[in-house]
Amino acid sequence: MIPFNKATITDLEERYVIDAMRNSKLSGDGKYTMRVYEQIRERFGIKDILLTTSGTTALEMSAILINLDPGDEVIVPSFTFSSTVNAFLLRRAKPVFCDIRPDTFNMDENLIESLITPNTKAIYCVDYAGIPCDMDVINAIADKHGLFVIEDAAQAIGSKYKGRWAGTLSEFGCFSFHETKNYVMGEGGAIVLNEEKYLDRAEIIREKGTNRRQVLKGWTDKYTWHDIGSSFLPSDVLAAILSAQLDRYDEIMDKRMRVWNAYHEQLKPLEDRGDLRLAIVPDYAEHNGHMYNIVLPTDDIRTHLVDFLKERGIMAYICYVPLHSAPMGRRLGNKAEDCPVTEDLGNRVLRLPLYADMTEADTDKVIAAVNEFFR
């Protein structure tokens, strides 16, 4: 079976994990966590970043940091993972779903202003498939209306918007290092604090509301309860996996790009014939090869293609069920027709297998199977 995703693990990851365990520092903020911060600082110029137990909890931390109150409204795309919305729903804020752009599947920045009310407090935007949103436009709207912007860059580490790294494009960036992402630690994530003023409180929130990190830094000799918070700090053993992955940053990126480019080039004749639509990357963006999506003419054709590929040992994935029309979205009072582009594309998009260790033979097999289907 060709899976839709598989993490790439080598002797290096194993060596670092064993070393982390032998250091007897199994909890957070040990040697490998610090090494990851250094690697991220060197590569992306990111100064203030905190590893978290998941991309989900990085998003939850952002919702605490911006002091959302019950009834505050948050503008968010519906074409995303549940975590983007749960993060602020847990604070009792209300999602206001924004439809997507047909090219990138990202929030349509031209619709945002029409959704703003006196209760709007934040915009959570999502860099779907590792393609950044049009952040200059989104940030300008947010500045005009005094809103926070949180960039859900769970899928976008290593991508760029107008030459700037994804995750650094607004007040907060949230990464995921889940095993399905480009660089993994099993379960894990990070919050990027692009304004220094949030760092102290973020450290406290991540440590169950205590100032324990200040003790580790030698600023004080006793720690105590200062704020709300939770257990958002990942084990150093997991950070060891991520540190090895970041040592292999270029290798992993190159291998993923090779698969992405093969799909993009070799499926082009099918697009030219009108059988499907290929991925679209806007001129402002450089992507990280996170996933390759095709769009089929109808959801029926998508269903048949999924079955056809499965019969040939290939797992293709139907991406997200739009949140606004999912059972929870409906319970919150949303209707399918609220986001027509999301509803339409959500039914027709298909994610092809893509991972760093995918062989050329397997990539060719997927391309051949898609061709055979349309024949």
Ligand SMILES: Cc1ncc(COP(=O)(O)O)c(C=O)c1O
């Ligand atoms: C857009 C988006 N946001 C948030 C998450 C949550 O990340 P994690 O699985 O690390 O909690 C994901 C993960 O799939 C995601 O794709």
